[in-house]
Amino acid sequence: MPNSAKTRAPAPAGDPAPVVEMSNISISFPGVKALDNVDFRMFPGEVHSLMGENGAGKSTLIKVLTGVYGVDSGVIRLNGKQVTFSGPAQAQAAGISTVYQEVNLLGNLTVAENVMLGREPRRFGGIDWRAMRRRSVEILADLNLDLDPNSQLDSHSLAVQQLIALARAIDVKAKVLILDEPTSSLDAEEVAELFRVIRALKESGVAILFVSHFLDQVYEISDRLTVFRNGQLVGEYLTPELLRIDLVQAMIGRELSVLDDLHHRVHAGDREVDPDLGAEPFLVAREITRRGSIAPIDLDIGPGEVVGFAGLLGSGRTEVARLIGGIDRADSGQLVVAGEEVRLRSPRQAIRRRIAYSSENRRSEGIVDELSVRENIILALQADRGWMRPIPRKRQDELSASYIEALNIRTPSAETPVRNLSGGNQQKVLLARWLAIAPRLLILDEPTRGIDVGAKAEIQKLVYSLADNGMSVIFISAELEEVLRLSNRIIVLRDRRKVAELENDELDVYALLALIAEGDAAGDGLVLEPAEPVAEEPEKRGWRPPRWLQR
Numbered sequence: 001m002p003n004s005a006k007t008r009a010p011a012p013a014g015d016p017a018p019v020v021e022m023s024n025i026s027i028s029f030p031g032v033k034a035l036d037n038v039d040f041r042m043f044p045g046e047v048h049s050l051m052g053e054n055g056a057g058k059s060t061l062i063k064v065l066t067g068v069y070g071v072d073s074g075v076i077r078l079n080g081k082q083v084t085f086s087g088p089a090q091a092q093a094a095g096i097s098t099v100y101q102e103v104n105l106l107g108n109l110t111v112a113e114n115v116m117l118g119r120e121p122r123r124f125g126g127i128d129w130r131a132m133r134r135r136s137v138e139i140l141a142d143l144n145l146d147l148d149p150n151s152q153l154d155s156h157s158l159a160v161q162q163l164i165a166l167a168r169a170i171d172v173k174a175k176v177l178i179l180d181e182p183t184s185s186l187d188a189e190e191v192a193e194l195f196r197v198i199r200a201l202k203e204s205g206v207a208i209l210f211v212s213h214f215l216d217q218v219y220e221i222s223d224r225l226t227v228f229r230n231g232q233l234v235g236e237y238l239t240p241e242l243l244r245i246d247l248v249q250a251m252i253g254r255e256l257s258v259l260d261d262l263h264h265r266v267h268a269g270d271r272e273v274d275p276d277l278g279a280e281p282f283l284v285a286r287e288i289t290r291r292g293s294i295a296p297i298d299l300d301i302g303p304g305e306v307v308g309f310a311g312l313l314g315s316g317r318t319e320v321a322r323l324i325g326g327i328d329r330a331d332s333g334q335l336v337v338a339g340e341e342v343r344l345r346s347p348r349q350a351i352r353r354r355i356a357y358s359s360e361n362r363r364s365e366g367i368v369d370e371l372s373v374r375e376n377i378i379l380a381l382q383a384d385r386g387w388m389r390p391i392p393r394k395r396q397d398e399l400s401a402s403y404i405e406a407l408n409i410r411t412p413s414a415e416t417p418v419r420n421l422s423g424g425n426q427q428k429v430l431l432a433r434w435l436a437i438a439p440r441l442l443i444l445d446e447p448t449r450g451i452d453v454g455a456k457a458e459i460q461k462l463v464y465s466l467a468d469n470g471m472s473v474i475f476i477s478a479e480l481e482e483v484l485r486l487s488n489r490i491i492v493l494r495d496r497r498k499v500a501e502l503e504n505d506e507l508d509v510y511a512l513l514a515l516i517a518e519g520d521a522a523g524d525g526l527v528l529e530p531a532e533p534v535a536e537e538p539e540k541r542g543w544r545p546p547r548w549l550q551r
Contacts, residue, residue, distance in 0.1 A: 308487030325357025424455030
C-alpha cells in the first residue's frame with residue numbers, strides 16, 4: 001500500500017504552476033469536521049480524480065471551491081491569485097464550471113433555454129430566440145447530440161439531460177471544469193463520447209476534476225488522483241503509478257474482501273430459504289404491459305429470492321419495476337400478489353400489498369431534502385397509516401435510532417437535514433424508509449449508483465441479509481458484476497422486452513454481455529453457446545469488451 005502520510009505526486013513535465021491550489025482548508029458543520037486541514041491542487045491540461053468513500057469530504061471540497069460553502073480556515077488560489085467566492089455564480093465568472101451528479105437544470109424549460117440559461121443572446125432589448133436555438137444546436141453537436149432545441153428538457157431521459165448539462169458547462173469556456181459523477185446515468189457509448197470531449201478539453205489546457213466511483217473509468221481518463229478519508233487528505237498520486245488495490249485500501253483504510261465473500265456465500269448454496277415461507281411465488285405477473293413503455297412480460301418472484309434485471313439504459317428495467325411498484329399502471333395482463341389477483345393503481349396500493357419501490361432517482365423521487373433524517377425514515381410508514389393517525393414522536397425517535405444503527409447511517413443526529421448527508425448515507429436513509437413498512441417485496445432500482453465501494457458493500461450485504469430472512473428482492477443495476485454477485489436468477493431485457501431468464505449458476509460477465517447484445521427474443525429456454533464463440537460474436541460487429549474485462 002502507498003505511504004499514506006500525505007503523499008504528493010510530482011508536478012507535470014515542465015513544472016507548470018497549478019491553476020487551482022487549496023491550502024490548509026478546514027470546514028465544520030454541527031457535529032462533524034467535514035474537511036480537516038486539507039490541501040488540493042489541479043494543473044492545466046490534466047484530468048484529476050478526487051477519490052474517497054461517501055462522507056470523505058469530496059462534495060464538501062467541490063462546494064468550497066465553487067463558493068457554495070465558506071471555510072473556517074485556509075486559502076484558495078486561482079492562477080496564483082488568492083480568491084474568495086461568495087457563490088457559484090462568482091466562481092463561474094472566474095472560470096470554474098460544474099456539472100453535478102443530480103441534474104440541476106429546469107425540466108419545464110426547453111433544451112435551448114437550459115443550454116443558454118443566463119447567457120441568452122439579446123436583440124433589440126429582448127432575447128433573440130432564433131440565435132439561441134441555433135447556438136444551442138451548435139453546442140450540442142459537439143457532443144454528437146441531435147436534439148430538437150424546442151423540446152422540453154424533462155421529455156428526455158436522465159442520461160440525455162446529463163449530457164445537456166455538460167454541454168452547458170463546456171460553453172462557459174471554463175478554465176476549470178468539475179464533473180461530479182458525470183457517467184452515472186450514461187451507457188457505454190455515451191461514456192466514450194464524454195471521454196472524447198474530456199480529452200479534447202484537456203488538450204486545450206482545461207483543468208478537469210473528474211469525480212467518479214467507477215474505478216475503471218478513473219484509471220482510463222485520469223492523469224492524477226487525490227484520496228480523502230474522513231475529511232482528511234490521504235495523498236496525491238499519479239494514476240498510472242497507483243495499483244487499484246492500493247487505491248481501495250487508501251480510500252477505506254482496510255482491505256475490502258467483503259464483496260468476494262458475499263459472492264461466495266450467495267452462490268455456494270449457503271442461502272437457504274425458510275420452509276415456513278412456502279414454495280409459492282410471492283408475486284406472479286403474466287403478460288403485464290404498458291403501451292409505449294414495455295412489451296408483455298412474465299415474471300415470478302419467490303420468497304427469499306433476489307431477481308436481477310440486466311440490460312442497457314432504456315432496455316425496460318425501470319419500466320417493469322414501476323409497473324410492479326404501482327408507479328405506472330399496466331394496460332393489460334394479470335398480477336397476483338400473495339395468491340390474490342390485484343390491480344395496482346398507485347404506490348400506496350402497492351405499499352398496502354407490502355411492495356416497496358426505491359427509485360433510481362433518489363434526489364427527485366426519493367429523499368426530501370428539507371426534512372430531517374428521522375422525518376425521511378418514517379415518511380412511508382406515516383403515509384401507510386394515514387395522516388389522521390400520526391406516529392407518536394417517541395416511536396419516531398425509536399424507529400429512526402434503530403435504523404440509523406442497523407444500517408450504519410453516518411449522521412450527526414436523527415434531526416440533521418438529510419441534504420447534509422453524503423450520497424451513500426442518503427441512499428441508506430431511503431432504504432430505511434422502505435424497510436420501516438416491513439415489505440415482502442423490495443424493488444431496488446440502482447441502489448448503489450454514485451456511492452463508494454464501502455457503502456456499496458454495506459448495501460449489498462443488506463440485500464443478502466434481507467433475502468436470507470425471506471424478503472423477495474428485485475435488484476436493478478447497470479453494473480453487471482453487481483447483478484451477478486447478488487442475484488439467484490437474472491432477467492435480461494433489451495428494447496423494452498424480456499429476451500432471457502436464467503438461473504445464475506455458471507453465468508459470467510461475458511455471457512451476460514452477449515445476451516444483452518444478441519439475446520434470444522423468445523427468452524425462455526435460451527441455451528448459451530460455449531464461452532469463446534459468445535465473446536467473439538460482438539467483436540465481429542466492431543464491439544470490444546470494456547478495458548476492465550480485458551485484464
